[in-house]
Amino acid sequence: MAKMNLLQAINSALDLAMAKHDNVYSFGEDTGGFGGVFRATSGLTEKYGKHRNFNTPLVEQGIIGFANGLASQGSYAVAEIQFGDYIFPAFDQIVNESAKFRYRSGNEFDVGGLTIRTPYGGGIAGGHYHSQSPEAYFAHTPGMKIVTPRNPYEAKGLLLSAIFDKNPVLFMEPKRLYRASTGEVPEEEYTIPLGKADVVKEGTDITVLGWGAQMEMTEKAVEKAEEDGVSCEVIDLRTILPWDVETVTQSVLKTGRLVISQEAPITGGFASEIAATVQDKCFLYLESPIARVSGIDVPYPLCHEKEYMADHLKIYEAIKRSMNY
Amino acid sequence: MAKMNLLQAINSALDLAMAKHDNVYSFGEDTGGFGGVFRATSGLTEKYGKHRNFNTPLVEQGIIGFANGLASQGSYAVAEIQFGDYIFPAFDQIVNESAKFRYRSGNEFDVGGLTIRTPYGGGIAGGHYHSQSPEAYFAHTPGMKIVTPRNPYEAKGLLLSAIFDKNPVLFMEPKRLYRASTGEVPEEEYTIPLGKADVVKEGTDITVLGWGAQMEMTEKAVEKAEEDGVSCEVIDLRTILPWDVETVTQSVLKTGRLVISQEAPITGGFASEIAATVQDKCFLYLESPIARVSGIDVPYPLCHEKEYMADHLKIYEAIKRSMNY
């Protein structure tokens, strides 16, 4: 065990993956010798050479196109998109290509070795284009997996699973927590299964669900609510696609109440999918409407960032509203 | 009035818009003299010249980038993307640029004159890449409007509204109905307001909601259900973003039941947003879970297209299930 922040945990996962197999490649804008603008890939060029960890030209559609080709050749392609906000030029290569590669070929070819890493999320005074949480844009795409960790331990275990998973994975890194979140992390390899939500805390009155950086907000809100005597079950979804319907519905069948929090704008966010599914599966058990605590429907703002965010106070209020319904 | 099919209605809207203002331009792949692969723009070059209706090079990101620039200059840019499945290379120009143009500039600049026309949807043996219904991919994007008509009359009125609306509009044309749907359409200009759903038929037992080509399936299903004695209220959403929460919730408050049908895969589809919102706003009035009848979570298939589609039989069954809950 060692104390690591979230960035170090990611770096450690990349390091172990590259040590394990010669054909694991890491690349993206500025990810080479410099180690990336957040330094997630630092040290990898020194260790594995400039053919294994390298810079790309500045073209996201090319990065993912190249990565798709490399993965289809049988290599492990770990591509970084510098900010989640800049993943959209690669949208076609992801939703039309990566996601459909195996299906359309009848399993003659696949890009299972593809992992796309990208820092996402707000709270860093980044405005429209350094703050977005684009998970929902991808979650409508059968064939993709989408994963996001809440802390260093989760980050390392989930990233190692993502890299060696037999499907293309979009791995979203909560950049607000890169240095802010620290914890004990094993130095050796370990994995956390994809597709399984994590019941972070058991409770009986209400289920509070989130993912990624939102978990920090959620846990703070829950602390406050528990002080009021509300017993909260807290779930980290971890894998957004395919999501763990079973764990979530089991919890709601028990508690009868659900609050979901997400960073992204509310309309069309992934919280809506969860709410739609849960109201269907738990209809007779629901004691109050499923609440979504979320960004509002505006481009991610700068000067009103604090007001915009789905912070712990808003989650706390939603818990209260749900309890008092 | 004249009998028109959906294509002719679109062509008529384009024609009137171009006649009305000199700075309405229509362009896209093969949309010039040839009139587009579906012939929606036919005759426009002859009438307005090759500078007003023209071919573009084969580059969707360029088409929308160009259109954004042209609209920001004050013109009306009506860009065609040949198939909805090929809109993804332009995703960045749409979600990061068109949608945020006005907001990010503090209203110094806008692309209100932009309209993106694209044929969408399945049922034409088009497989993965000539069948998709990508509305939900865009519906998570504040700043965009998304509109889809169900028949020729709606098509013309909504397209004219879209072209002259002061916001960027994605106008999705149900290609399965291009020639199949015909009806009486006024020859002169008229508009149908954006953002207002249409109560196609009033009823008291259940609300059945859809949009675009799905309305045909919905109406067939409702016919069958009414034969069983179920009184259905049928709503065509028409504008997907921003959607008419008021009309939909008013209807559900009355009927207590809701079936939503969409062509796209279920997970992350726009039906999920509607379900999430309606369960929140109508919680105490719901007599059964909100049902989503939808494509399943696979890339749009070819040989199993019939099985995949959210056809009238599946909608009918959902209505029955909801009634018998």
Next chain:
Amino acid sequence: MAKDKKHNTEIVTKPQWFDGESVTIPMLQILKEDGSFHKGADMPEYDKDLIVKIHDTMQFIRTLDERMIAAQRQGRISFYLASRGEEAESVASAAALDDGDMIMGQYREQGALAYRGFTVEQFMNQLFSNEKDLGKGRQMPVHYGCADLNFMTISSPLGTQIPQATGYAFGQKMDKTGKCTICYFGEGAASEGDFHAALNMASVYKVPVIFFCRNNGYAISTPSQGEQYGGDGIAPRGIGYGMKTIRIDGNDVFAVLRATQEARRLAVEENEPVLIEAMSYRMSGHSTSDDPTGYRTREEEDDWKVKDPLDRLQKWMMNEGWLDKDHVEEHHAEVKAKVLAALKEAEKVPAPHIDELINDVYDEPTPLLKEQLEELKEHIRKYPDAYPKTSGRID
């Protein structure tokens, strides 16, 4: 990886403007339209077997195309797309490669696939989306793919395979396979952003990839000159990327062979990516959904008929004594019979089982997909007549 070349910063003190005229890229032709060689032309490596195989494959593909267009007209398949006029490009370039080289096509390269040994039955199974189709009936006709033959499954979105080819070739280089990747695309697709990404990245990484642009004058109805691009075609772009580039007559089997052989050597031995622009003409409509009379003239089509790649090769082979009229006719009849027989066979093969609907979305179907499939089957059992393709053997 990076090569350390300096920018040209030679100084001038008067503006020197460059434009399309600054470079003149001529076209390599070895076999003239009349079926004779240019004197003193640089010849590719070839022998009789090779040329006969090229010829027979070209003839096979042309016959297949004809028959399948007819089959589409009869409503037996939903869609088809012919390569008439461009057979030399795909067949002779495939002939210049090693069978272990990866082929990534756009959709009009059935010639390369046939050259690799895809059987007429395999073609048919794909075209009929039946359960023997390697692609499991999931994509439209002509979206072939075959891992055994190193032919990447075609995908409809244009241009996407170009940066993928760069990535694939990168893997081949790192794995020291001694193989390369060839990537075909049309001059229309070369307008996509993915083209730019791909060539630039290949030039930076110096990977063994051959970008083979089929410039056939049209992208559906859009003529290349002045509407697809304002410059002199695709080749001069290669210079911008600092990439080995050549323009060739795409209707000349020998020019295609010669250029692709050297391209492969450059790619594999020197890790030099290569751009080949082959000039040709799409003699059919874009596909069976298209009628070219709406946008081009008969004269123009006729101008190109005299340049036909198959006629040209046959003339030369006959002169050489490597082919006679009888062989041509016999072979044509034989192929036609095979195609028709395979067609009838493939038509009878049932559609893939409904379970295939959820396979291969992921390596394993997810719980949600299994649930969706079960619900669907339940529904089909209720309405078997509405789903005749699958209801017969749902359990």
Next chain:
Amino acid sequence: MAKDKKHNTEIVTKPQWFDGESVTIPMLQILKEDGSFHKGADMPEYDKDLIVKIHDTMQFIRTLDERMIAAQRQGRISFYLASRGEEAESVASAAALDDGDMIMGQYREQGALAYRGFTVEQFMNQLFSNEKDLGKGRQMPVHYGCADLNFMTISSPLGTQIPQATGYAFGQKMDKTGKCTICYFGEGAASEGDFHAALNMASVYKVPVIFFCRNNGYAISTPSQGEQYGGDGIAPRGIGYGMKTIRIDGNDVFAVLRATQEARRLAVEENEPVLIEAMSYRMSGHSTSDDPTGYRTREEEDDWKVKDPLDRLQKWMMNEGWLDKDHVEEHHAEVKAKVLAALKEAEKVPAPHIDELINDVYDEPTPLLKEQLEELKEHIRKYPDAYPKTSGRID
């Protein structure tokens, strides 16, 4: 629209390979590093007023940059991005334009904006995201925009403005405005697919647009040569598009002026899109978030110091008697004082009202947005301390 040029299909019978060496694009320089003119150089149109205005603007921007980097270090603003070393590019090119021409920048063209007359107060209001910011405090510092000055609001996604410039120029041409659009971007952004789309479309439509590539050697940490591209920079790509192209010394005010003046003439009078590649060096870090010592050497930076565009211009002006040390110092002191005063002022201006959060998403706020705002206000009223920027004047 389409020009009817034919492909070059001159025939050769031996393969002729082209590559980056096939074209040599030299660099226009008029003012030497030592501050004297090249003999016999082609001069731009200029007079003393123009040069003084260029100089003063360059000096203003350099001072502004210095002060704001310092302000960022002090934590007074969150982010800044300097244009040190590249002031000649943006200022002298803006000086070659008409004020009615549209400017679309990447983010390092504060010089062009200052030249147009953006005031120090306007700069500050944007940098402090206060309620006087034309952009209503919605974007990060340096994302300026001003409709009155025909300076399109900067957006962070790279390359997106390039095809937009083509579209804007198309509108200018159709409206017979006699104006053009200039579009700035870095050599890094030129790798984006949007670059390819933009230049190709401009060449097809023949619109009055000037593509001005600032090749400053780096995209954040990525060096241009061999890692951003494998060819000789950006200029040779223009040839591929059949576009008028020139490479210039971006640190030479006179070369920038000369080339941009002619580019504007070509654009406006002949509807010829133009590509200018200006060679320069990003003398600061990429932004205040960056520390370049991690990826480049002191020597390299020093090599470029002697080419400094402002020093060079000042030397020449002093020789010419158009400038003296005193003016430089006085002007610097004056600008510094103005900047500091404006900074203090802007700091005090409150953030935009919370209602601005939902304005301008659409031309009118939707019912749902109004509802969301109301809920938010309710929440802020409950927890005013948690939202100090807005809770004070929420009603």
